[in-house]
Amino acid sequence: MFHFIFRFNILRQSLRSARIPARLLAAAGLALCLATPAGARDPTFASPHAEAEYHVMVGELAALRQQPEVAAAEFLKALDVLPDPELAMRAASLALSARNEPLALKAARRWQALAPGEMDPREAVARLALRAGDRAETQAQCEAIIKGHAGGPDEGFRQVAQVLSQEGSKREDALAIMEKLRAQWPDRAGAWHAQALLALRFGQLDLAEKSARESLRLQGGSRDTLLLLTGVLIKKGDIAGADGTMAELLKSEEGPELRMGYARLLLEAERPDEARKQFELVLAQKPDTAEARYALGLLALEQQQLDAAEPHFRALLKSDDLRQRALYYLGRIEEVRNRPAEALKWYEQVTEGEQALDALTRRAVVLGKLGRLAEGRALMAHMRREMPMFGARFFLAEGELLLEANAGDQALALYGQALKEIPDDSDLLYGRSLVHERLSNVGEAEADLRRILAKDKDDARAMNALGYMLVVHTSRLDEARKLITRALELTPDDAAVIDSLGWIEYRQGKVKEARSLLEKAFGKVPDPEIAAHLGEVLWVLGEKDRARAIWEAALTRDPGHRVLKETMERLAR
Secondary structure: OHHHHHHHHHHHHHHHHOOOOHHHHOOHHHHHHHOOOOOOOOOOOOOHHHHHHHHHHHHHHHHHOOOHHHHHHHHHHHHOOOOOHHHHHHHHHHHHHOOOHHHHHHHHHHHHHHOOOOHHHHHHHHHHHHHOOOHHHHHHHHHHHHHHOOOOHHHHHHHHHHHHHOOHHHHHHHHHHHHHHHHHOOOOHHHHHHHHHHHHHOOOHHHHHHHHHHHHHHHOOOHHHHHHHHHHHHHOOOHHHHHHHHHHHHHHOOOHHHHHHHHHHHHHOOOHHHHHHHHHHHHHHOOOOHHHHHHHHHHHHHOOOHHHHHHHHHHHHHOOOOHHHHHHHHHHHHHHOOOHHHHHHHHOOOOOOOOHHHHHHHHHHHHHHOOOHHHHHHHHHHHHHHOHHHHHHHHHHHHHHHHHOOOHHHHHHHHHHHHHHOOOOHHHHHHHHHHHHHOOOHHHHHHHHHHHHHHOOOOHHHHHHHHHHHHHHOOOHHHHHHHHHHHHHHOOOOHHHHHHHHHHHHHOOOHHHHHHHHHHHHHHOOOHHHHHHHHHHHHHOOOHHHHHHHHHHHHHHOOOOHHHHHHHHHHOO
């Protein structure tokens, strides 16, 4: 008897940590008594209630053992006897985490049957039915959401748009269902607005614009729909049209919040120059708008305009909300200026917030630049012990400081240790590949990058790194082009990938094409390696003065950059 009580107390603690409803815990002892020993096939139960409790306990144990599919199936068995919406919801969630969508749909339907007046189970059924390709059931659930929403049909339509937008792989089905729903309410502005939202989400910009304009025709100058139309026009590249729509809004609602929203839309659409103008207008209207100043600081920093960025971040030192971020970015500015001692002073003041971890890792790197390599390594080792959940980040920072110190062999040993502790981590494999490449271990570097791609064939970072490495170190240019082209398809605005494609064009003798790509990359991010490549192409084209100017400006920002120095020594000596 003592053995049973001891066993049950431990199990009860585990079950409580898994958040089983109290009423189900009450009979857990009885269920455990009635459960047959391991290996028995047909347990006998004193009552249906006891049988339900047995299945709940088996399910909870399975969940604790990371067996979500088993847990979901057991909960569904319990639901046959003990109808409980919380248990049905948990079954659906576990089945989803196990990627068993038919089981998840079955559980979601039970959940809906047990809580017919709630929207959450209806949304779950709608999404799972959409995944299963069942348009009829998805549409029926969406109709019920529209008709039953507490905020009225317009809010119901918005909720439906949100539900359908989450299933990107079923965009054609989702758009077709929304079209049928909208056709049932042809004179409701909210239906057209929801269609515009969904079309924008799936990149159907003409449909999005048409639907937004029809919503405005039916409802007049709705603020939300005017903002939606503005976003659509920005995505279409019609900045003049977006400005006109925004001007219409500003007639009735003058204020910095509206311009801030417009500026964010421009940033999301990769229109930084237009966004900058809006942030500047916000500051002109209300100089103490900290978010606008922060955004201007980040935009300037991204363009390596350090002297323009610094005053914005210094002004934010008085902001309670943004002070810690400002401290961090002032450290970044000094680090880019190659002033590690000043950078360290800023980083040491970052003690909280989302930048705190990054500040710790940058502290280690700048300690290495100051010749205090052992101190930087000790800091990262200490942080790994204190916060093991961030171990990979601290290993990466230590690897970076070792690489910067030209201690490649020590860096390889560190990455070997890291990958034993955190096997197959993509960031660590990528970091080690950089060390191998620096040491001219091209085969080993390629092997690490291919391990990343074996796990995720669409990892654009690894794809670009491998393609670029093949360009620089091998004659496998056709293979490199395929990798880089695919990386560009996945990340069309990534300056590093555009630079890689420009460099392969140059290697294959297409100098004019290379120049166009490299100027585009350099315009996005004036990185010293991109500067080295662009300068070399300009040099070959006879524009030597411009090449020297680009190199010297980049060298001022990063006097120790290996590729930049090698390029200048090779061509401009």
